[in-house]
Amino acid sequence: MIRKINRDPVEPAAGNGILSRRIFLEGTLAVGATGTGLSCASAEPLAVQPWMKTPGSGFVGYGQPSPFESKVVKAFLPSPATPGVGASRTPLHLLEGMITPSGLHFERSHSGIPDIDPDQHRLVIHGLVKRPLVFTVEALSRYPMQSRIAFIECGGNSQVLNAPQAQPLNATAIHGLVGCSEWTGVPVSTLLDEAGVEPAARWVIAEGADAAAMSRSIPIAKAMDDALVCFYQNGERVRPSNGYPVRLLLPGFEGNMNVKWLRRLKLTAGPAMSKDETSKYTILLKDEKAWQFVFPMEVKSFIARPSPGLALRGPGFYEISGLAWSGNGSIRQVEVSADGGQSWAPAALQGPILPKAPVRFRAAWQWNGGPAVLQSRATDDTGMVQPTRAQFAAERGLRGVYHYNAIASWRIDEMGEVNNVYA
Known part of the structure; x- marks a missing residue:
């Protein structure tokens, strides 16, 4: 926020007009630098607008954006031949701050968004555990919860920049498969501790309840570190497109591993080698080589x-x-x-x-x-x-x-x- 005016010119910090960041750190701005306002002497008198002359609309059960912000929506292409396969993108160039509104968070679906009855949904923990467990959503909600502010980024975000020629696209089309929320839920480590992890367990296979049964292999060290089974996103229940009623959060790991509509955690000695970690989500390199199981999204x-x-x-x-x-x-x-x-x-x-x-x-x-x-x-x-x-x-x-x-x-x-x- 600009709080005062400094009559000393702001020194350049780099070529072609980049100024010192002290403008933001010290709250200073050189006189005439913006040229965006009107002086009081030349401005028109402050008008009484029509919306000041009659009462406004009443209360609603769930607040909506102003109709003047109707262009601030997710971007997506028409669905391909297979229904529900594809992604929508966060309109990053139209937002501010660091938190993505829940309704604008990007989504990636492999077989559409399931309409899950939370009373019928179950989460199973089994495999190399001492006590296989089955949780209802209501039972999970009784455990102590934690909140984390974390980004989720699709592993394929910005992939168009690999094209030989620069494409005429905007920031949302190029970089919009990323969003950040305050996620709230139960630490996965709490649930695994209750199940009792066998010494041979090295991986956790997470599976979703969508029609694709999308699944990924996760190192057990990550599951025991900062992973959450989430029910809430930005203070409200997770949206269906982002995993309602229960989703997995693996802070920093590629988005596909943050399994939505979570129904199963199976502890194993090795990775599952599922279709989503073999045919996809491997990093192709030069000379016909590839990296597999590269999880964190880089800086x-x-x-x-x-x-x-x-x-x-x-x-x-x-x-x-x-x-x-x-x-x-x-x-x-x-x-x-x-x-x-x-x-x-x-x-x-x-x-x-x-x-x-x-x-x-x-x-x-x-x-x-x-x-x-x-x-x-x-x-x-x-x-x-x-x-x-x-x-x-x-x-x-x-x-x-x-x-x-x-x-x-x-x-x-x-x-x-x-x-x-x-x-």
């Missing part, structure tokens, strides 16, 4: 504003804003560039900065009206730095569609139009 960031579809309205002061996250820990630093990576400046990070949760970053930019290429580069607390596209391609090649985390670029032309480019 990543992107700029949400400016971005394609949000044109600039003439030279002047703008805020560069975006999100950064890492499945290996918390974000330590985000840098921004307006000259395609030739120079970088640190952005201001908006708290809270939490492990395995997105951070909103902000940078001040004085656009001179000329061509610019905006980029962001994140570093997490393990020291991992977001790679350039060239570095990513040198290590892994560009054959795969999973775990793409290279630096993304937006080009701004003299008219203020923003486009996806490779830089």
Whole structure:
């Protein structure tokens, strides 16, 4: 928030107009930097609008967004031949902060969204345990709960940036398979402790109650660490598209492993080698090689504003804003560039900065009206730095569609139009 005016000019922090982040850290802004307001002397008198002259609408059982925000919706393509297979994307370029509203959280379905009666749903824990257990949803809700703010990102998010040529897509179409919520539920470790884990157990097979019976193998160390069986998302019951009545949360791990509509946890000595961890969700490399069972989503960031579809309205002061996250820990630093990576400046990070949760970053930019290429580069607390596209391609090649985390670029032309480019 801008709290005071500093009459000293704000010094540039990098080339092509990136200003010091002290604008945000100290609450200062140089006079005339924005050029966005009207002075009291020239402004029209404050009008009494029609909505001030009659009473407004009454109460409703569940609040809805303003009709003026009707364009803030998830993006998705028409369903393919198989009903319910596909994904919808979070409209990231139209949101703020770090939390994704429950109704706008991206969704990925392998066979549609099941209509589950919570009174009939059961969660079974069996396999290499001393006491196989069957839980109703009501019984699970009696256990002590915890809440975690965590992102979930589809392993295939941003895969279009593997294409040989940059595609004319916006931030939501490219990066929108990610969302962040406050998730509340029972630690998986509590339930496994009650079942009694056999020494030979090394993996947990999680299975969903959708028509695809989607299942993934999870290291038991993760299940005993920070995994949750969740009933609540942002304070309300998990939405059907996100796993109602019960879903698994594995903070930082690829989205497909956070099994929705959870019905079974089977402890085993080895992985299940299910279709979703063999035919899919393996990382194709160069020279016909592949990585399998790579679970955490690596450090990543992107700029949400400016971005394609949000044109600039003439030279002047703008805020560069975006999100950064890492499945290996918390974000330590985000840098921004307006000259395609030739120079970088640190952005201001908006708290809270939490492990395995997105951070909103902000940078001040004085656009001179000329061509610019905006980029962001994140570093997490393990020291991992977001790679350039060239570095990513040198290590892994560009054959795969999973775990793409290279630096993304937006080009701004003299008219203020923003486009996806490779830089």
